[in-house]
Amino acid sequence: MATDLTTRRSEPPIISAAGLNKTYIQRLPFSRKAFAVQALRNVDFEIVRASLTVLAGESGCGKSSLAKCLAAAEKPDSGSIWFEGTELTRLDGCEMASLRPQIQMVVQDSAGALNPRFTAAEIIAEPQEIQRREDRRGLHSRACELMEEVGLPASAANRHPLEFSGGQRQRLAIARALALQPSLLILDESLSGLDLSTQAHILNLLLDLQQRHSLTLLLISHDLSLVGQIADFVAVMHQGSMVEQGPCREVFSNPCHAHTQELLAAVRIIESTYHAAQAGAGR
Amino acid sequence: MRYLERRMLHASFLLIAVSILCFAFSALAPGNFFDEMKLNPQISPATVAALRSQYGIDQPLPVRYGRWVKSLFSGEWGYSFAYNCPVKNLLLLRARNTLLLTAIATLMSWILAIPIGVWTASRRGRWEDRFTQAGTVFLLSTPELVLALLLLQWIVRTHALPAGGMLSVNFEELTFKSKLIDLLKHLMAPATVLVLASLPLLVRHVRASMIEVLQAPFIQAARAHGIGKATLLFRFALPAAANPLTSLLGFSVAGLLSGSLLVEVISGWPGLGPLLVEASMNRDVYVVVGAVMASTVFMIVGSIVADLLLLIVDPRVRTS
Numbered sequence: 001m002a003t004d005l006t007t008r009r010s011e012p013p014i015i016s017a018a019g020l021n022k023t024y025i026q027r028l029p030f031s032r033k034a035f036a037v038q039a040l041r042n043v044d045f046e047i048v049r050a051s052l053t054v055l056a057g058e059s060g061c062g063k064s065s066l067a068k069c070l071a072a073a074e075k076p077d078s079g080s081i082w083f084e085g086t087e088l089t090r091l092d093g094c095e096m097a098s099l100r101p102q103i104q105m106v107v108q109d110s111a112g113a114l115n116p117r118f119t120a121a122e123i124i125a126e127p128q129e130i131q132r133r134e135d136r137r138g139l140h141s142r143a144c145e146l147m148e149e150v151g152l153p154a155s156a157a158n159r160h161p162l163e164f165s166g167g168q169r170q171r172l173a174i175a176r177a178l179a180l181q182p183s184l185l186i187l188d189e190s191l192s193g194l195d196l197s198t199q200a201h202i203l204n205l206l207l208d209l210q211q212r213h214s215l216t217l218l219l220i221s222h223d224l225s226l227v228g229q230i231a232d233f234v235a236v237m238h239q240g241s242m243v244e245q246g247p248c249r250e251v252f253s254n255p256c257h258a259h260t261q262e263l264l265a266a267v268r269i270i271e272s273t274y275h276a277a278q279a280g281a282g283r
Numbered sequence: 284m285r286y287l288e289r290r291m292l293h294a295s296f297l298l299i300a301v302s303i304l305c306f307a308f309s310a311l312a313p314g315n316f317f318d319e320m321k322l323n324p325q326i327s328p329a330t331v332a333a334l335r336s337q338y339g340i341d342q343p344l345p346v347r348y349g350r351w352v353k354s355l356f357s358g359e360w361g362y363s364f365a366y367n368c369p370v371k372n373l374l375l376l377r378a379r380n381t382l383l384l385t386a387i388a389t390l391m392s393w394i395l396a397i398p399i400g401v402w403t404a405s406r407r408g409r410w411e412d413r414f415t416q417a418g419t420v421f422l423l424s425t426p427e428l429v430l431a432l433l434l435l436q437w438i439v440r441t442h443a444l445p446a447g448g449m450l451s452v453n454f455e456e457l458t459f460k461s462k463l464i465d466l467l468k469h470l471m472a473p474a475t476v477l478v479l480a481s482l483p484l485l486v487r488h489v490r491a492s493m494i495e496v497l498q499a500p501f502i503q504a505a506r507a508h509g510i511g512k513a514t515l516l517f518r519f520a521l522p523a524a525a526n527p528l529t530s531l532l533g534f535s536v537a538g539l540l541s542g543s544l545l546v547e548v549i550s551g552w553p554g555l556g557p558l559l560v561e562a563s564m565n566r567d568v569y570v571v572v573g574a575v576m577a578s579t580v581f582m583i584v585g586s587i588v589a590d591l592l593l594l595i596v597d598p599r600v601r602t603s
Binding site (some may be wrong): 071072073096097098100101103104105107109112113114116117119126127130131160161173176180255 | 499500501503504505506507508509510514519522523596597598601602
């Protein structure tokens with residue numbers, strides 16, 4: 001495993017970011033006074049092809065801002081992002097539109113992320129229709145195929161998003177993201193808010209899809225205990241900066257930065273509390 | 284279907300309640316149509332009493348209400364003392380003129396408001412948006428009356444359009460095309476005032492709904508799929524922003540009969556406005572009651588239309 005990871009690390013990354021900075025200007029309510037929130041501070045980051053990378057950190061540390069910049073949903077103030085040898089930050093609208101299908105993102109709020117007026121089939125067909133990948137007849141059957149691939153019955157193709165459970169909606173969002181056959185799939189807190197068994201099911205599904213489609217996955221998560229067990233690489237952010245990144249085992253066994261140590265200590269406290277509670281219940 | 288039946292039942296109760304209240308308030312008002320005749324020395328008190336008796340004014344309120352309900356079913360809708368004819372004929376003619384004006388004005392307002400609202404929402408915070416917002420605030424804070432008077436003053440000075448009325452004196456002698464142009468010319472001034480009065484409200488509603496929807500994650504997702512700007516705005520965002528606008532459209536339908544009264548009076552448009560003012564001044568009770576009832580019917584139809592449209596455009600409403 002370690003040799004494999006070392007070999008993969010030496011390959012050119014699928015996406016890399018250098019010196020990324022992003023600042024948001026916010027205003028206080030009923031005031032003209034503005035203040036700046038620096039979400040990203042000189043962030044360097046790279047993702048190895050066909051790997052599962054976990055981006056961790058406390059709330060508000062800039063994980064989602066980095067994900068949005070990588071998915072080209074937002075432009076960084078400075079710095080550059082390279083995807084498969086192309087510098088994203090220099091592309092114009094048309095060039096970016098043709099590259100967008102390669103990078104897809106699944107967000108936490110699955111209810112909000114799916115158009116409430118569309119049926120499941122229409123939601124999955126939407127990106128293909130936008131990119132004119134299939135003719136109208138093929139769209140529905142392709143949508144049904146994708147639904148089955150993510151573990152949803154094709155018979156639910158005509159249901160609306162609100163008729164699905166949270167976990168099913170997340171599967172639907174993943175199916176939609178897969179419709180364009182992306183190389184990189186970014187999952188921004190996609191497991192948060194789901195119960196443990198659903199989280200495990202979706203993680204298994206992601207691993208399965210990764211193997212089948214040679215997908216590169218970037219998983220943004222608070223829960224290091226869950227994703228730490230399956231991730232190839234882990235990156236830790238703190239107050240807008242990337243404080244640590246490397247193979248998961250290395251980082252977990254020898255965390256260099258104090259914040260990583262804190263995060264891992266928190267995981268161990270939760271685990272030991274859980275085991276103590278289990279032992280207490282057993283007695 | 285059951286929903287529609289329930290709504291119709293509610294509507295009939297509402298109409299009965301409005302009609303009873305109308306009669307009760309008209310009875311509370313001092314005097315009646317025939318009181319001014321008493322001041323005329325040429326008309327004897329016996330004649331006035333005979334007229335009061337003939338038109339049933341001397342009867343108690345429940346009897347008058349019963350007679351009015353009976354006349355509704357016989358297709359008269361009450362009797363106008365001033366015009367000496369059934370209210371129905373009077374109202375239908377005037378309501379047709381009002382509807383012609385308000386329907387065109389409402390259609391124009393929506394046709395303009397949707398693209399302006401969508402455009403300003405997509406340019407939020409930029410100078411185009413700020414300029415439009417300032418314009419809508421200015422129009423919102425300017426009373427309809429002032430707009431109408433300013434437009435009239437401009438028309439009188441420039442003679443660009445007819446200053447009042449609905450048809451020219453020689454209308455009957457004109458060809459069909461000239462008749463249409465003549466009608467449109469007369470329609471232009473009052474319709475412009477109505478459009479300017481309702482446009483800012485509609486633009487602000489469309490803009491607010493669109494801004495809310497444009498921030499929704501599913502719109503961000505569509506952007507990530509490489510969607511074009513126009514498709515995103517009109518195919519994805521606008522239908523999602525349609526719910527509050529559909530209700531507003533219902534209100535527009537509801538206001539078709541009652542929304543232009545003041546403008547009609549100022550611009551001399553022979554619609555329900557001048558008739559209602561005249562009937563109120565003359566205490567022509569049945570005309571007032573008829574006009575109020577017609578407005579109520581439009582209000583009810585408007586809200587039912589809005590609900591049905593909501594049912595059509597939003598699958599969530601159908602599901603629930």
